Amino acid sequence: MPNLRPSSTTTKRRALPFFLASLFLFASALASLCLGAAGLSLQKLWAALLSGPDASAAARILWYARIPRTAACILAGAGLAVSGAVIQKVLNNSLASPSIIGINAGAGLAVAVCCALGVYAGWLVAGAAFAGALCATFLVVITARKSRASRTTVVLAGVAVTACLNAVTETIRTMVPDAALASQDFRVGGFHAVNQARLLPAGILILLAIAAVCTLTNELELLSLGDDTAHSLGMRVAPTRNLLLTLAALLAGASVSFAGLLGFVGLIVPHIARKLIGGESGRLIPFCAIAGAGFVTLCDLISRLIFAPYELPTGILLSFLGGPFFVWLLIKKRGSHSSD
Amino acid sequence: MIELKGLYASYDGAEILHGIDARFPKGKISVLCGPNGCGKSTTVKALLRLVPEVKGTILIEGTPLGSLSQSELARRVAYVPQSRNVPDITVYRLVMHGRFPYLSYPRRYRKEDHAHVREALKWLELEDLADRKLESLSGGQRQKAYMAMALAQDTDVIVLDEPTNFLDIRNQYELLARARAMTELGKTVVMILHDFELILHCADHVVLLGEGLVRASGGAREVLESSEMQRTFGVTPCFYETPDGVHCYVKP
Numbered sequence A: 001m002p003n004l005r006p007s008s009t010t011t012k013r014r015a016l017p018f019f020l021a022s023l024f025l026f027a028s029a030l031a032s033l034c035l036g037a038a039g040l041s042l043q044k045l046w047a048a049l050l051s052g053p054d055a056s057a058a059a060r061i062l063w064y065a066r067i068p069r070t071a072a073c074i075l076a077g078a079g080l081a082v083s084g085a086v087i088q089k090v091l092n093n094s095l096a097s098p099s100i101i102g103i104n105a106g107a108g109l110a111v112a113v114c115c116a117l118g119v120y121a122g123w124l125v126a127g128a129a130f131a132g133a134l135c136a137t138f139l140v141v142i143t144a145r146k147s148r149a150s151r152t153t154v155v156l157a158g159v160a161v162t163a164c165l166n167a168v169t170e171t172i173r174t175m176v177p178d179a180a181l182a183s184q185d186f187r188v189g190g191f192h193a194v195n196q197a198r199l200l201p202a203g204i205l206i207l208l209a210i211a212a213v214c215t216l217t218n219e220l221e222l223l224s225l226g227d228d229t230a231h232s233l234g235m236r237v238a239p240t241r242n243l244l245l246t247l248a249a250l251l252a253g254a255s256v257s258f259a260g261l262l263g264f265v266g267l268i269v270p271h272i273a274r275k276l277i278g279g280e281s282g283r284l285i286p287f288c289a290i291a292g293a294g295f296v297t298l299c300d301l302i303s304r305l306i307f308a309p310y311e312l313p314t315g316i317l318l319s320f321l322g323g324p325f326f327v328w329l330l331i332k333k334r335g336s337h338s339s340d
Numbered sequence B: 001m002i003e004l005k006g007l008y009a010s011y012d013g014a015e016i017l018h019g020i021d022a023r024f025p026k027g028k029i030s031v032l033c034g035p036n037g038c039g040k041s042t043t044v045k046a047l048l049r050l051v052p053e054v055k056g057t058i059l060i061e062g063t064p065l066g067s068l069s070q071s072e073l074a075r076r077v078a079y080v081p082q083s084r085n086v087p088d089i090t091v092y093r094l095v096m097h098g099r100f101p102y103l104s105y106p107r108r109y110r111k112e113d114h115a116h117v118r119e120a121l122k123w124l125e126l127e128d129l130a131d132r133k134l135e136s137l138s139g140g141q142r143q144k145a146y147m148a149m150a151l152a153q154d155t156d157v158i159v160l161d162e163p164t165n166f167l168d169i170r171n172q173y174e175l176l177a178r179a180r181a182m183t184e185l186g187k188t189v190v191m192i193l194h195d196f197e198l199i200l201h202c203a204d205h206v207v208l209l210g211e212g213l214v215r216a217s218g219g220a221r222e223v224l225e226s227s228e229m230q231r232t233f234g235v236t237p238c239f240y241e242t243p244d245g246v247h248c249y250v251k252p
Helices: A008-034 A042-051 A057-090 A103-116 A123-146 A151-175 A177-186 A196-214 A217-223 A227-232 A237-259 A265-277 A281-305 A314-333 B040-047 B070-074 B091-102 B111-123 B139-152 B169-184 B196-202 B220-224 B227-233
Strands: B002-011 B014-024 B029-033 B053-060 B077-080 B157-160 B188-192 B205-210 B213-218 B236-242 B245-251
Touching: A008 A042, A008 A057, A008 A281, A042 A057, A057 A196, A057 A217, A057 A237, A057 A265, A057 A281, A103 A123, A103 A151, A103 A237, A123 A151, A123 A196, A123 A237, A196 A217, A196 A237, A196 A281, A217 A227, A217 A237, A217 A281, A217 B091, A227 A237, A227 B077, A265 A281, A265 A314, A281 A314, B002 B040, B014 B040, B014 B205, B014 B213, B029 B040, B029 B169, B029 B196, B040 B053, B040 B157, B040 B188, B070 B077, B070 B091, B077 B139, B091 B111, B091 B139, B111 B139, B139 B157, B139 B169, B157 B169, B169 B188, B169 B196, B196 B220, B196 B245, B205 B220, B205 B227, B213 B220, B213 B227, B220 B227, B220 B236, B227 B236
Parallel strands: B029 B188, B029 B205, B077 B157, B157 B188
Antiparallel strands: B002 B014, B002 B053, B205 B213, B236 B245
């Protein structure tokens, strides 16, 4: 039986995955800062960090390109992975993720509308992306509840919502060519055009939302026990579920507002995290944040280097990984049960 | 003591309970029985405020249910549902959630909560399974884990909705022995059962429901022998005695 004070061996064993994930994140971030069209050695990197942004060409590359891009990868990876973990727990559906149930598409539509109106960065874009993500989330959840849908039907409702929202987005792009130019990065998702004006407000929202989710991990776990059990344990089920979905939409919306429609991060990372550390929310959420950040940073680095000097959008690489992963999950889930 | 007075309950406008009057004595095992769809689960869910449309009075030790906050209710009545999710967590973690009603935001579990959990695990002889994932357990072990969570909730009343479903015969009798032991701790146990032999074996008090109304209530043998039992189920319970006591079988 677990002791009140776990032994040092148990503590070390439980801390090891976090240490390895942090190491993975650190290594990915360091590689992301050093590698690219113009390579920076560790000495040059250190010198550029100390010298400030405008001291040399290397410093300008570091401060104006690599640091914002790496920060964007870290924030988007953490935001989308935590959003996916929350959605999967709240909907009790391991196939759900922000890209699959239409949340990213809602955020993408909102950003397209902003671009069509001539607003390309700042709090308004981040706020609109959040609002779009939130509307799509509740559209899917309410549709699923009204139709008393099964777990698979929730995913299908998400597919339908995604198709409708993407159709509206494409219409806006067709009707307003400027919006198409400004938001074409959003179609597949990537970081090559990221800038500080977009990153800062979204980054603040992501960090605040992750902190809020970390304080609600017990609630998250109670929801996975089922509504009746959660209610009988004294939890106000509907407001808590709505609050957590709102935070998930905030995380996905803010991430999409600067990274575009990056798919599958919210699906792949929580699954791998559960395999490594189990499903207890108190550990799963922070682990997803660290691992998601490292994973997206590494994917972005690979997409930069694999066909250098050409750059593959990160979203394409993620789709190459995520599509087969989703099919594998569908096959693996056949015949499995998550209730007695 | 739990008292239901003139209890009406509906789902989506369709009335399921048409004025239930019943009582569940303190420190005893009360069994709700009746044919499928007669309102047994709705009755126990009404006790937990899980039914949206309810009229009538429910008193828990004289306190109207409506006057209790959700946390207060969760500190008085624990519930083990018929259909249980199997989340990817350990037994210890599940049982720990029984302490949720005692915590306020941000709900960090305290030393005394861990002590309650250890006690509940010990009482249900689950110490060796504490670190095991729920999904790796048998149906009987999961049922015990959920009962341990209800016990850690430290309530006066424990409601079990068809707890013997999917359990083999040995686990069914073990569960009923646990329910009896819970009454010896002073708890009131309310459960739904279908099997007449099990009802005869464990119930102190039986409430027979039929079409959303109470058809009979009283001691187990009294209710099982009543003409209402035959009328409600359309079968005839028969009794025989052995040195172990009275037993029951059913003639179609």
